[in-house]
Amino acid sequence: MGLFSFIKNAGKKIGIGSDDDAPDVEAVKKELASHDLGTDKVQVEVVDDKVVLKGEVADQSIFEKAVIAVGNTLGISKVEAADLTVAAAPAKEPVxxxxxxxxxxxxxxxxxxxxxxxxxxxxxxxxxxxxxxxxxxxxxxxxxxxxxxxx
Missing domain, CATH: 3.10.350 (Membrane-bound Lytic Murein Transglycosylase D; Chain A)
Structure with missing residues (x-):
């Protein structure tokens, strides 16, 4: 578990740039924070069209919501969450x-x-x-x- 695929040319446009460009890291951080999921301990990186999430979240639902919150962004095709842990219990494979x-x-x-x-x-x-x-x-x-x- 850890690498999730998304459709790069579908999703919410955040930041500036063309639809083919991945948003910058600050725009992705702002988008994640806007959902008020409890992801304050999550670090965000953007590598090409992939978002990398690292850190810890309180439960499985926050893990899954964090992945889709940034993955459903125009210009993002993958979310890597191998280093995103769940404090309450080991993360299950999300559906x-x-x-x-x-x-x-x-x-x-x-x-x-x-x-x-x-x-x-x-x-x-x-x-x-x-x-x-x-x-x-x-x-x-x-x-x-x-x-x-x-x-």
Missing amino acids: FYTVKKGDNLWKIAESQYGKGKGAKNPLIFEANKPMLTHPDKIYPGQVLRIPALEE
Whole structure:
């Protein structure tokens, strides 16, 4: 676990420069901090079109949210988090889903949790807050975290 892929030409534009350019490290730090996830102990580096996250976060959900917060940025194709640790317990392999054209949270819930489980879509929305502000505001290429179902 540690290297996650994203679509370089999809995502939120931060900083200055063309859409093909990766944002500078200060813009990425500001974007991560804007979500108020509790990532104050996380160091950020930008190497070409890859963001490297190092440090410690409190729990698994913050780990996953930090990865998608910076990965869903225009110009970023990879997030390396091998040196990002979880204080509460060892980090588990996260489940991410890349949104395709025509997707909505209901369809994504059914594809990830099984037929007839589309009503579980609020779990996906809640798991991706504050990066998602409305359930209908997802876009192709965006990467979402998929929480495990508590059965």
